[in-house]
Amino acid sequence: MSIKCRFCPIRNFPLFQQLSEAEVAFMERFKVGEMTVQPDTPILSAGSSSPQIFTALKGFGLRYKLLEDGRRQVLSFIFPGDLIGLQAGVMNQMTHSVDSTTSMTLCVFNRNELWSLFRNFPARAYDLTWIAASEERFLGEALTAIGQKSAFESMCWALSRIYRRLEALQMDERRSVPLPYRQQDLADALGLSLVHTNKTLAKLRERQIANWSEGRLTVNDIQALEEMGLVESKLPRPRPLI
Template structure:
């Protein structure tokens, strides 16, 4: 039996803006179930028109696009609290893939109810737009990293961003957060080769700024990391959760 939204394990984090009671009951009807999946399982595929939306509750995933010849661009790392499939939800067409990296628990929503949401819950509709705009803001930053920054700057930017996101999810413990990805995933996110990504990470390790081994990222100096990554804007202190 799936958890009721009012007992959702993550929605009480200070990061997520509170919901009213009517919103909460609507979300409970909007939610059609929970899904637990194995590592490396596809969640949504490019070209598909999925009848479902998801919110990640637990675990880590990837959003990416593939070129015909196999080149892969990772668009973002999917962490708990992230909404998955909004694009297919409103545009009836996915143009990227989403898959799990670790095992994951997902909240499943019925896309057909999306219209009810827009008609009866303007605040939730607003939140959806907020989330979409926020995703857009992030991709703009990523574009700037890949397009303009050096490999070292890009890697610092990415690690700082991820560290801050996990920190606001209270997943940090003594300057360290889980980061169960491969170096290849980061390389594909930043448009760098695996080899060069590896050497750049080695540099950060030597300089005692950040160390990423065995699925954990330890950041000795988050401010140095943010500076080196030319991080400009702060993450919002509060955001809606779907």
């Protein structure tokens, strides 16, 4: 039994732009169902052209690209509110893969409806473009981190971004948020080796800035984290929720 959008558990967070009742009603028609997946389940894979697009409602996932020889670049961590598969939606081809990390609940939308959305709901179409532009913006930031910043700086950037996002989802409790990934995932996101990632995390712990262990990230000094990560815009801006 699928949740109606009007009862969406995350829609009312300040992180998301608020919709009128009519708009929520439209979303309910656009949503064709819900899907729950086990941990470590492939959701979309590179090269495929899924008939569906998703929005993460609950749980954590990973967006990544693989090279032939097995090297992996993690493009982003997926949190509740993230749209999954827009690429396949508009370009008919995924160039990256998406896996769940924990068990997840996903809203399911029909790719065929995309076109009718563009024809009939220009405001939602605009939101889709907004989301695509926002992903582009994020990847530009990531590129800058990996290309220009030291391992330590990149890690501060990544952890502060993650913390701020989960905080906006009100998942924070006493400066701590759930972060159920492996160190290898962060290593692959930052283009670092596992060992060096581990040692850099240890340094952050020693210096009492942040502590990521046992699936939780605790940030003792968010200001230091943001400064050392050369973070530009601290707080996530309100985004459309499709």
